[in-house]
Amino acid sequence: MQVLKFGGTSVASAENIRKSLAIVATAAERGPVVMVVSALGGTTDALIGAGRAAAAGDAGYRDTLLQLAARHRTAVQELLPATHSGPEGQLVSQFGEITSLCNGIFALGELSTRTLDKLMSYGELLSSHLIAAVAKVQGQATVWADARQLIRTNSRFGMAEVDMATTQKQVADFKTQNPAKIWVVPGFIAADAHGTTTTLGRGGSDYTAAILAAALDAEKLEIWTDVSGMMTADPRLVRSARPIAHISYQEAMELSHFGAKVLYPPTIQPVMQRGIPLWIKNTFAPDEYGTLVEVEPPRTPAVVQGISSIGNLTLLNLEGSGMVGIPGFSKRLFEALARERINVILITQSSSEHSICVGVNTPDAAPAQVAVDEEFATEIAAGRIEPLRPEKDLAIVALVGENMKNHPGISGKLFGALGQNGVNIRAIAQGASEKNISTVIRAADVRKAINVLHEAFFEATKKQVNLFILGPGNVGSKLLEQLARQQAHLLEKLGLQVRVVAIANSRHCLVDENGLDLTAWPEELAQAPAQTLEEFTQLIIARNLRNSIFVDVTANPAAAGIYANLLAKSVAIVACNKVAASSEYAHYARLKSLSKEFNASYLFETNVGAALPIIGTLNDLTRSGDVVQRMEAVLSGTLNFVFNNYDGTRPYAEVVRQAQAEGYTEPDPRLDLSGSDVARKILILAREAGQVMEMADIEIETFLPPACLEGDVEAFYTQMAAHESHFKALYDAATAAGKRLKFVARYADGHAAVGLQTVAPGHDLYDLRGKDNVVLFYTDRYADQPLVVKGAGAGAEVTASGVFADIIRAARL
Ligand SMILES: NC(=O)C1=CN([C@@H]2O[C@H](COP(=O)(O)OP(=O)(O)OC[C@H]3O[C@@H](n4cnc5c(N)ncnc54)[C@H](O)[C@@H]3O)[C@@H](O)[C@H]2O)C=CC1
Ligand SMILES: N[C@@H](CC=O)C(=O)O
Numbered sequence: 001m002q003v004l005k006f007g008g009t010s011v012a013s014a015e016n017i018r019k020s021l022a023i024v025a026t027a028a029e030r031g032p033v034v035m036v037v038s039a040l041g042g043t044t045d046a047l048i049g050a051g052r053a054a055a056a057g058d059a060g061y062r063d064t065l066l067q068l069a070a071r072h073r074t075a076v077q078e079l080l081p082a083t084h085s086g087p088e089g090q091l092v093s094q095f096g097e098i099t100s101l102c103n104g105i106f107a108l109g110e111l112s113t114r115t116l117d118k119l120m121s122y123g124e125l126l127s128s129h130l131i132a133a134v135a136k137v138q139g140q141a142t143v144w145a146d147a148r149q150l151i152r153t154n155s156r157f158g159m160a161e162v163d164m165a166t167t168q169k170q171v172a173d174f175k176t177q178n179p180a181k182i183w184v185v186p187g188f189i190a191a192d193a194h195g196t197t198t199t200l201g202r203g204g205s206d207y208t209a210a211i212l213a214a215a216l217d218a219e220k221l222e223i224w225t226d227v228s229g230m231m232t233a234d235p236r237l238v239r240s241a242r243p244i245a246h247i248s249y250q251e252a253m254e255l256s257h258f259g260a261k262v263l264y265p266p267t268i269q270p271v272m273q274r275g276i277p278l279w280i281k282n283t284f285a286p287d288e289y290g291t292l293v294e295v296e297p298p299r300t301p302a303v304v305q306g307i308s309s310i311g312n313l314t315l316l317n318l319e320g321s322g323m324v325g326i327p328g329f330s331k332r333l334f335e336a337l338a339r340e341r342i343n344v345i346l347i348t349q350s351s352s353e354h355s356i357c358v359g360v361n362t363p364d365a366a367p368a369q370v371a372v373d374e375e376f377a378t379e380i381a382a383g384r385i386e387p388l389r390p391e392k393d394l395a396i397v398a399l400v401g402e403n404m405k406n407h408p409g410i411s412g413k414l415f416g417a418l419g420q421n422g423v424n425i426r427a428i429a430q431g432a433s434e435k436n437i438s439t440v441i442r443a444a445d446v447r448k449a450i451n452v453l454h455e456a457f458f459e460a461t462k463k464q465v466n467l468f469i470l471g472p473g474n475v476g477s478k479l480l481e482q483l484a485r486q487q488a489h490l491l492e493k494l495g496l497q498v499r500v501v502a503i504a505n506s507r508h509c510l511v512d513e514n515g516l517d518l519t520a521w522p523e524e525l526a527q528a529p530a531q532t533l534e535e536f537t538q539l540i541i542a543r544n545l546r547n548s549i550f551v552d553v554t555a556n557p558a559a560a561g562i563y564a565n566l567l568a569k570s571v572a573i574v575a576c577n578k579v580a581a582s583s584e585y586a587h588y589a590r591l592k593s594l595s596k597e598f599n600a601s602y603l604f605e606t607n608v609g610a611a612l613p614i615i616g617t618l619n620d621l622t623r624s625g626d627v628v629q630r631m632e633a634v635l636s637g638t639l640n641f642v643f644n645n646y647d648g649t650r651p652y653a654e655v656v657r658q659a660q661a662e663g664y665t666e667p668d669p670r671l672d673l674s675g676s677d678v679a680r681k682i683l684i685l686a687r688e689a690g691q692v693m694e695m696a697d698i699e700i701e702t703f704l705p706p707a708c709l710e711g712d713v714e715a716f717y718t719q720m721a722a723h724e725s726h727f728k729a730l731y732d733a734a735t736a737a738g739k740r741l742k743f744v745a746r747y748a749d750g751h752a753a754v755g756l757q758t759v760a761p762g763h764d765l766y767d768l769r770g771k772d773n774v775v776l777f778y779t780d781r782y783a784d785q786p787l788v789v790k791g792a793g794a795g796a797e798v799t800a801s802g803v804f805a806d807i808i809r810a811a812r813l
Pocket of ligand 1: 470471472473474475476504505506507533553554555556558559576577578606607609610637663664665666667793794795796799
């Protein structure tokens with residue numbers, strides 16, 4: 001025999017019932033079929049709601065029942081010809097019984113578990129009678145089989161336990177007396193020794209099917225549902241989750257216990273005992289393979305089969321020095337919990353024996369606390385142990401797979417992936433069978449954690465990266481253009497799915513968690529809602545997306561002020577904004593240490609020389625043990641451009657304006673002309689070389705007449721124009737000596753200075769074209785001939801490409 005079970009969605013409407021019956025008809029061509037059915041989707045909840053309302057004295061239960069009756073009537077009318085009045089009459093009589101039952105509950109103001117079982121049983125009774133009638137009309141040799149006469153349980157209403165021996169006999173008797181090809185059986189319900197209706201727990205229709213399959217020693221059990229099998233993770237949380245084709249009973253049991261709701265956990269035991277294959281199939285896509293649960297699934301290279309989670313968990317910590325080395329504490333703890341019928345989901349104990357930690361469903365936490373504190377009242381009073389400490393809002397995320405056994409590195413990878421994303425693990429449990437590694441984490445981190453783990457274990461070729469971009473000005477908009485152009489390349493060549501989740505300027509913020517359209521953002525941003533920087537920070541933290549990177553393409557000090565907060569949440573920072581790296585040393589050092597502590601990159605290569613590999617080269621030198629003795633550099637693209645293009649034929653101010661128009665200057669060009677920007681850069685280099693230095697330690701010799709730095713940017717240009725003769729004199733003097741003007745930064749022996757110099761032909765800095773930068777590193781290894789990095793040192797396009805490169809570095813960590 002074959003047992004096929006159809007869940008609530010598979011029988012939720014006339015159309016779905018037809019689909020389910022078509023599947024049964026095909027199966028019946030191969031041999032007899034037991035069709036176990038759930039109630040029409042949503043019916044059980046409606047019945048419970050009606051019962052509870054009636055018990056609470058709320059007459060609204062009558063409306064619920066009327067709606068339920070109407071829904072069933074519609075199904076009958078759609079499925080059966082008008083001439084076939086039997087089922088409709090039966091419906092009337094069944095709803096009469098339901099109404100009487102609810103009226104009784106209303107009158108008594110009480111709903112016992114026994115009455116609730118009776119009330120809930122009508123859901124499956126209604127659906128199974130209807131479906132049996134339709135099958136008969138379709139010409140199938142069908143019999144309706146009352147599960148209450150087949151499955152015997154004890155009288156634990158709500159979650160009755162099955163008496164398998166009696167059940168087996170009753171099923172065998174029924175089979176002898178009913179040779180029909182198709183049995184239609186209501187799932188979920190059974191009866192105790194007195195014939196009183198019981199239920200097998202929510203989801204119990206799966207269990208009914210498994211019990212019948214075992215009792216009949218069926219050739220297979222098929223669970224027909226609305227998804228194509230067990231998935232590698234909950235598809236509502238992980239978009240790239242995929243069905244698992246083959247899985248062992250043990251693995252299926254682990255996964256179903258841990259939230260893979262496609263299968264009611266007790267279902268596996270009866271079929272596993274007899275080695276009956278269990279298929280999970282999709283009623284709405286019957287040709288899809290689904291999941292086959294069997295004794296020995298074909299071996300796959302997959303070490304981890306699935307990732308599952310259970311929410312609503314509370315950890316209870318029993319802790320105290322009085323526990324160490326004294327036998328019996330755990331026994332008393334578990335007995336106290338068992339007395340209250342509290343199910344323990346997870347247990348961990350450290351080898352110091354100083355604490356035992358158990359995980360329970362959150363609704364059980366309060367009674368558990370009372371029970372345990374009572375049990376240990378004497379020890380608590382004596383200060384030998386602490387009162388029980390519940391910790392709420394937690395969840396379990398577990399890796400499941402038989403191949404994890406003896407496979408080193410799985411837990412390392414698990415912890416690494418979670419740690420890199422700032423997911424703190426509160427407790428861990430792994431049985432010696434190594435089929436399941438469970439971690440307890442904050443409920444708020446579940447989505448991120450499952451995605452991170454899914455990526456680590458199932459998507460070796462793809463990593464999703466989520467960008468939050470602040471300040472799409474010159475550099476930022478070029479960056480967005482480059483990202484848009486390279487998205488396909490990144491996915492194909494580097495396996496990086498780079499999504500821009502948010503773009504904000506100082507007024508608006510545009511967000512799409514699925515990734516913004518990078519061609520339409522300028523118009524959309526202008527229409528987007530207003531948002532403050534604080535709100536933007538909270539948005540990044542609250543979204544809690546894996547592999548999040550904050551990209552700061554502003555020049556704003558307040559923006560630099562949010563890095564610490566974000567790093568502490570394991571959000572990586574990529575900045576071309578130089579404010580943070582050139583702020584007080586203590587702050588710079590704190591950001592570096594947060595970056596290490598929380599495994600989040602803090603990258604700012606573009607702070608010096610735009611996209612030139614200057615900081616990276618310096619880091620490579622120092623990390624490999626080299627020591628920087630001195631540095632000599634031209635670090636201002638703007639000033640190099642200005643002095644390369646000024647010869648007195650055009651006003652100096654006009655050349656500066658051109659540098660600004662071409663995107664080389666800071667948003668405030670006075671920073672470039674005053675030498676401050678170069679001072680920030682040599683400060684950053686000195687710090688990266690290992691020197692503890694402040695901005696005040698840098699000697700800045702400005703060549704600007706003081707009047708140029710008074711007032712705003714327009715006044716600055718006006719004053720430069722007014723002091724044209726000053727700039728001309730500087731130029732003429734240099735030219736007369738056969739030299740060129742270069743604004744040079746120097747560092748040696750812990751001292752740094754910046755200022756204008758004239759350099760002669762042959763000097764390393766003499767031939768520096770356009771807006772180029774150059775750095776000469778003199779180190780222990782490069783003592784005579786410096787290591788030189790040279791090239792374009794300013795401009796939106798190159799800077800954006802440097803930011804892009806930092807994003808890729810952060811993403812690939
Ligand atoms: N232009 C270049 O060659 C290089 C620039 N950089 C750095 O790149 C950064 C950006 O430069 P540009 O793009 O030229 O400047 P920009 O002025 O064109 O763009 C900055 C953007 O940031 C926005 N912004 C300012 N404060 C904000 C806030 N609180 N919240 C949100 N958005 C805010 C502005 O509205 C503007 O859209 C600067 O820090 C600069 O030092 C670094 C290396 C080279
Ligand atoms: N304004 C800077 C550009 C980036 O740092 C410069 O001119 O060098």
